[in-house]
Amino acid sequence: MAAILREIKNQIHGELIQRLDLKRMTVSRIGTNELQQKARETIRSIIAEVRRNQKLPAGIDPARLEKEIYDEAMRLGPLEDFLADEAITEIMVNGPGQVFVERNGRIELTGQTFMDDESVLGVIERIVAPIGRRIDESQPYVDARLPDGSRVNAIISPLSLIGPCITIRKFSKRALTVDDFIAFGTWTRSAAEFLRLCVIMRKNIVVAGGTGSGKTTLLNVLSGFIPPTDRIVTIEDAAELRLVQPHVIRLEARPPNIEGRGAITIRDLVRNALRMRPDRIIVGECRGGESLDMLQAMNTGHDGSLTTVHANSPRDVISRLETMVLMSGLELPSRAIREQIASAIDLVVHESRLSDGSRKVTCISEVVGLEGLQIVMQDLFEFKQTGVDEKGKVLGSFMPTGAVPTFFEHIKSRGLHLDPAIFDPSKQGGDA
Template sequence: MTVSPDLLERVRATLAAEGAEPTPTRVAAVLRANGGIAGGPIVLEVVEALRREAMGAGPLEGLLSEPDITDILVNGADEVYVDRGSGLEQIVLRTGDEAAVRKLAARLAASAGRRLDDASPYVDVRLPDGTRFHAVLSPIAAPGTCLSLRVPSRHLFHLDDLISAGSIPPAGASVLRDLLDARLAFLVSGGTGTGKTTLLNCLLSLVDESERLVLVEDSSELRPDHPHVIRLEARPPNVEGTGEITMRDLVRQALRMRPDRLVVGEVRGAEVVDLLSALNTGHEGGCGTVHANSASDVPTRLEALGAMAGLNRDALHSQLSSALQAVIHLVRAPDGRRRISEVRVIGRTPTGHATTLPAVRFVADGNLELCDGANRFTKLLAGAA
């Protein structure tokens, strides 16, 4: 039986006025005083709803526990979307009015030690359970306070799982294993929600157990099945504006921790300069992810990120050409299926700038198609390039 919002509000208001905890005994008394049914199931349902509001994710709590949900989006009052792997779908879920959504957003931010109010109207944090939480308060956001939750996977995917799901053809798995064994430096590229982190996690799980992985992330998401993993996580400034630890700080620290493979979960800022520098000074096999619409856009994307650190175009391309060997690009089909579309190698244009050359295409029928860069890719795998 579902408790009506009006009844729940009356119980909440009474308990708040009395300063009482939502214990079963007290809730039953309030229900009787309001002329409601005070049976055991109703009492327990009200108690659970009030405790979720006070401590958990409120009406979103049930969604966070569903194993297939990767994203939860709240667009103001009672407008909720989820992604179960096939794209966004709107669901029927009562979140309460704007004040209730705003209160929920502030509580989730507070659980991660951050403030969310009119003076600081947006936040991007990782919740204690690993969920990535972002919120923007109304009226900056319309139609109301907007919440975005990226739920960490509860299932550790392996390469065989991606093959079964159709994300990688069986022959493609051998290509990826060879790339890892050759210790090529690579980036996994793609748009939002294409599965970049999932693929990188799978690949890192295949790295030889004798190697030490040092992961640098803005928000900890990678969980490779590997016995020797060190994780470094960036930290935003506190409410006084101090205490920030940037990705660039952590990449520099990681280089002093004897990594066999330096991994940057997502290359998104000035840390690209330190990563490329590291890959140019003996740190083989480094990798990470980057947002890009296509593999051919990766050099341009890195060029823009390098500019944030004051590195000019020619210097960035010179570093990139010698530091990075391959790009693995992911796409998401209209039906929501995520898959690898191609592997490219890094080359140079006649002007000396870095470019990407298609080496292997993963075509829709599950076959592989060799492209112009295949010979160079073969040489890189053999250590001859």
Template structure:
């Protein structure tokens, strides 16, 4: 308890203006002012706790800092869960009662420039370090405040590392390289947490270095290893409800920035109109991600999103059929993320269809369809790797 009182006193002194320099120096000064005597190691540890309590996510910060953690969740009963790549695990973290969890959620929302209170009980914000925050307060959250934190990991995985890990079958990797080099327009689909952003960053690193890549996102997650990347991030309205810059606006702005390739981190709404318009007017080699349950479901998702922008089904079919070449679909099985399908986009009369050309099973078995050889001849890869309707182990 004495340590907790010292922490509270140091936080109070920092809040009243003693913080002027480096965090450890600020804490050391505040400790001296509080009349306590601590060694250098204790000062550093206290500085870390003060930083977490005042600028970070409090008791959750140590989980967010763990290597491999992608998500940290707090349920309505105060239990804490973390995902390190193999599914959710309950972690022993004491957040206090519902009032303390609510106060943490409100503070994090404010750090992200958003409002969270009884009048605005839901928030979706981006914290200063890039972490994505979603929080819900009672009475919307029946059992108590809910927190969902998605960690931003800037460490990029090259494509060969994804192949070694089993996320990408070698046959599929060769085709993905061909799609990049031959400037196909591609959608990467999958559920949340399937690795869409990780795969996309790996593929963008293969873009020739003399090309300009403009990345547009709601959260700045894409950080490809490429010498000429321009990154734009959407901005939500502030607490007064003004200042919003949405993805549709960013797409329009990107067209004025002399892009060689336009990359949309996640297409989820009316911005699909601008994306399809851009891709159907000569911007080849562009990529976007979206949520879908299978490659074959992508046309329906496009139609649903385009409806939000007032586009007719006929307009979606015409523009998507002209703009899109392929769909790469990812799945997550028992914690393992993998490329599960590649399909080609076909326009058949008044309908849009994605035809699967290669599929990868959970056991690594690669199965090709009759359209595989033609797809590979057009975009690259090894058509002899597996014949039509053939199968082999990856």
């Protein structure tokens, strides 16, 4: 049945391309309402002809067939349904024959496929062309975003040996909240209240974690604690943060043009942001030399700034930052780099994607200072896994370690209230 359906779809798709001359048409022309309406009418007409000349097999819905062909020719093909499904957070196209999705934290192979490499390339072109990006043999990979903010990476031959590949990290239609995180088990109410006060007190915070752990989402929630009176500058490779405060300037890096010129990097934007009188700077992710500029900003009056770093543990953040500072091109001694880190960063919040697909804050650590050549950290809260239930759900508790932050007295001196019992393991019930 699947082979017959594929053959019929190929037949109708080929006829549609020929009648509307789609291969010679620009992406901007394909996007016009007039052509889209004409395409729908043409597909309907071709399906009617097929039904007259060769009866459609039982079980094939003409309306569904029309939609699938239209999506593949004019939109994003079989990806359209996945983009509309709110339970799906990531879409992975491995050549024309495989489409995987992450649904509720689990990766699964779908039954959807593309007709051929050209169909996948067409989808990629429809994604990148409207935002002025390109992909071809001389530039065989590209980062882009969809109109709803979803992040897209595409890579083609000769770099991809299995055909064109697309990875889409979907942008949630609704920004998650503190209460959402509590309901999901991402963190506890005590931890959330502690971090809220830390943001209000202008502590510099680094959110760390691996790929797909939810760093940007957590960064967005933490940014929501910033008072509405602050002037905030956000800097990202691809704009994802959704701050609701009234005084926010959003900056986005720019890749090079076709001639390889005109690139504006995260580092360029961090330096420019310092001239924009920001109260706080939020960098979507530090991954290179901009780490030095970010640390210097945190050390020179821009307290309360936030960023994310790809790292496997809070202590790994320190070594990652040291390496990235060296990528700035300045040959600084190790002690000078560590002094910058120790004086700039107050907290590291580490998030992980667990084996059951859930995302949890697994550690909140304070950077205490520098002793000799070593940066001293203390864990304030940590998630301790106790097992896995019969359905594969990870069991455990997010608990205080017993350590009290060195700035606890400052919380009281600022007129803020935080119950010291939240740092006492014996007074906490634990949250799975």
